[in-house]
Amino acid sequence: MRAPKMDTFPRTAVYPGSFDPxxxxxxxxxxxxxxxxxxxxxxIGRNPEKDSLFSAEERVKLMNTxxxxxxxxxxxxxxGLTVDFAKKHQAVALIRGFRTMSDVESECRLAIANRTVADLETVLMVAAPEHAFTSSRLIREVVGLGGALDRLRAFVPEEVLDCLAEKQIELQQRMEGS
Structure with missing residues (x-):
């Protein structure tokens, strides 16, 4: 049974990630x-240490769709810091998905840090079995190496698959031009 809400403001959570794709x-x-x-x-975080396939603006547009x-x-x-972004939105929690036990270990460290630094809770959500092996990194790799995109249908929605096809063509043209 769900506890009755005592507050009148909406309970907000932030779901951070690169979402690329x-x-x-x-x-x-x-x-x-x-x-x-x-x-x-x-x-949608901008991580300068990651090579992005899609710009932050493209990822925002895709997620809005x-x-x-x-x-x-x-x-x-x-x-910047996810905790600062969460504070800006008056979030009471961060949402994090995980697939494997190694994900849990790193997510727990991050959750403890977020609670200590920003008094922000983390809700860990187990991946559904059909998504347990889905990886944005793997998808980017297939696109970058010119792999068959139809094999990615199980992992991404059609709208994303269409955008991946466009990106793959762009990458191939760039490689041919260099």
Whole structure:
């Protein structure tokens, strides 16, 4: 039984990530998070240490296209610390998805740091079995190496698959031009 709400403000959670590209696993976690919180802010981080396939603006556009309807979901790019982004949105929690036990170990370290530094809770959501082996890094690798994109249908929505095809052509043209 769910405890009655004592406050009148919406309970907001931030779901941070690179979402490069957004996968069916990301969307599953997002949909489930909307059942737990009144509002979910998808924070698309700009990570200078990662080679991005899609720009932050392209990822925001994709996630806005894919977000569930009828619920309060906001998609926004950000730079800097995730805890600062969460504070800006008055979030009570961060949403994190995990697939394996090694993910749990690193997520627990991060959750403890976030609670210590920013008094921010973390909600860990187990990947659905059909998404347990979905990896944005693997998808980027297939695209970058010119692999068959139809094999990615199980991992990404059609809208993303179409964008991946365009990116693959761009990458091939760039390589041919160099």
């Amino acid at each position: 957004p996968t069916k696993g990301h969307l599953d976690v997002l949909k489930r998070a909307t059942g737990l919180f009144d509002r979910v802010v998808v924070g 894919l977000r569930p309807e009828g619920v309060d979901v906001v998609v926004e790019a950000y730079e």
